[in-house]
Amino acid sequence: MVQHFHSGTIDYDIVIEHGALKHIGDWIDLDRRIMVVTDSGVPQQYVQAVLSQCRQGTQFTFEAGEGSKNIKTFTAILQSLIDNGFTRSDAVIAVGGGVTGDTAGFAAACYMRGIDFCNIPTTLLSQVDSSVGGKTAVDFGGVKNPIGAFHHPQAVIIDPDTLGTLDSRLLHEGLVEAIKMAATCDSALFGLIESADSLDDCMDEIIYKAIDIKRRIVQEDPQESGLRRVLNFGHTVGHAIESAREGSLLHGECVAIGMMYMSGGSARIRIENLLKRYGLPTADDTDPALLLSGILHDKKKSGDTVTVVYVDTIGSYSFRKVTTDELAECLKNGRL
Ligand SMILES: NC(=O)c1ccc[n+]([C@@H]2O[C@H](COP(=O)([O-])OP(=O)(O)OC[C@H]3O[C@@H](n4cnc5c(N)ncnc54)[C@H](O)[C@@H]3O)[C@@H](O)[C@H]2O)c1
DSSP states (O other): OEEEEEETTEEEEEEEOTTGGGGGGGTSOOSSEEEEEEETTSOHHHHHHHHTTOTEEEEEEEOSSGGGOSHHHHHHHHHHHHHTTOOTTOEEEEEESHHHHHHHHHHHHHGGGOOEEEEEEOSHHIIIIITSSOEEEEEETTEEEEEEEEOOOSEEEEOGGGGGGSOHHHHHHHHHHHHHHHHHHOHHHHHHHHHOSOHHHHHHHHHHHHHHHHHHHHHHOTTOSSGGGGGGTTHHHHHHHHHHHTTSSOHHHHHHHHHHHTBOHHHHHHHHHHHHHTTOOOOOOSOHHHHHHHHHHSTTEETTEEEEEEBSSTTOOEEEEEEHHHHHHHHHHTOO
């Protein structure tokens, strides 16, 4: 299955195909210098599958984990591109999860003012969400993603077979971003995840539908000036929890908790039940004052209010402007 991303001058294919990793040359020109960026937790077999198809491939591996999504890794990739003589016509391919894609994509965005980038996401989170949309970034100053660039890939190649080596905690973490999209935009997808006896049976459909939602939203609002903010459902509080927890909770787990703060009515009950079914956290005991200061440092604040995404009926959402006082109350009460 191939979805086509088109917005203004940006055009690329999003391929979802079992076995796609074995013939990536169908979607990206490999006849040039290629830097395959990955992290130490990504099974080497995927990296080798890509490298073996490159005429002049170089591997750059950094230590796995959100702690590596920083300026140090970013500059080390740039240094390696320089050391290996990369020119403007060469390319970076990310093989890994959202951390790899965000960091490698940002390096590709900056090197020589932007070189080609191809994303091969290998976690569920990166397959259903982070690989599409062109957002690249690294963490800085204790804050999530404050430094980054919009840099769309030449292609996104999703091989669902790579999920076979992912442990269940990482799989369920990724499911959170699909639940986020379903909760805000697609009640049928939410129902599909709710009624699934086994995720394996409907994984391809979940990936396809989640990507389709993300693709359509980003096409309409590529620079995140309006509609695209819906994708931040759960992220306002989630990012603050993620920074405060310093790596003890995964990104998707923090977003899961964040969704609980920003939902009400029947939606809150359905979201909570679904998260619990996959062993995901739905509450956190981080000091609310610490979370508040984290949110106020976050880029989504404008003036005295913070705009949040709120869901009280599955499949729909509203943007709500909340004051700092209302937010402080919400953080104390665990819900808006
Ligand atoms: N750019 C965006 O639009 C966007 C959207 C959502 C999230 N994100 C970012 O994504 C990041 C989280 O991504 P993530 O959850 O993929 O984490 P991650 O990239 O850290 O990957 C999680 C772990 O899985 C390992 N791994 C990767 N593929 C594997 C495989 N197939 N089998 C076994 N292990 C594998 C990695 O080595 C790592 O240890 C966060 O930094 C978040 O900010 C970005």
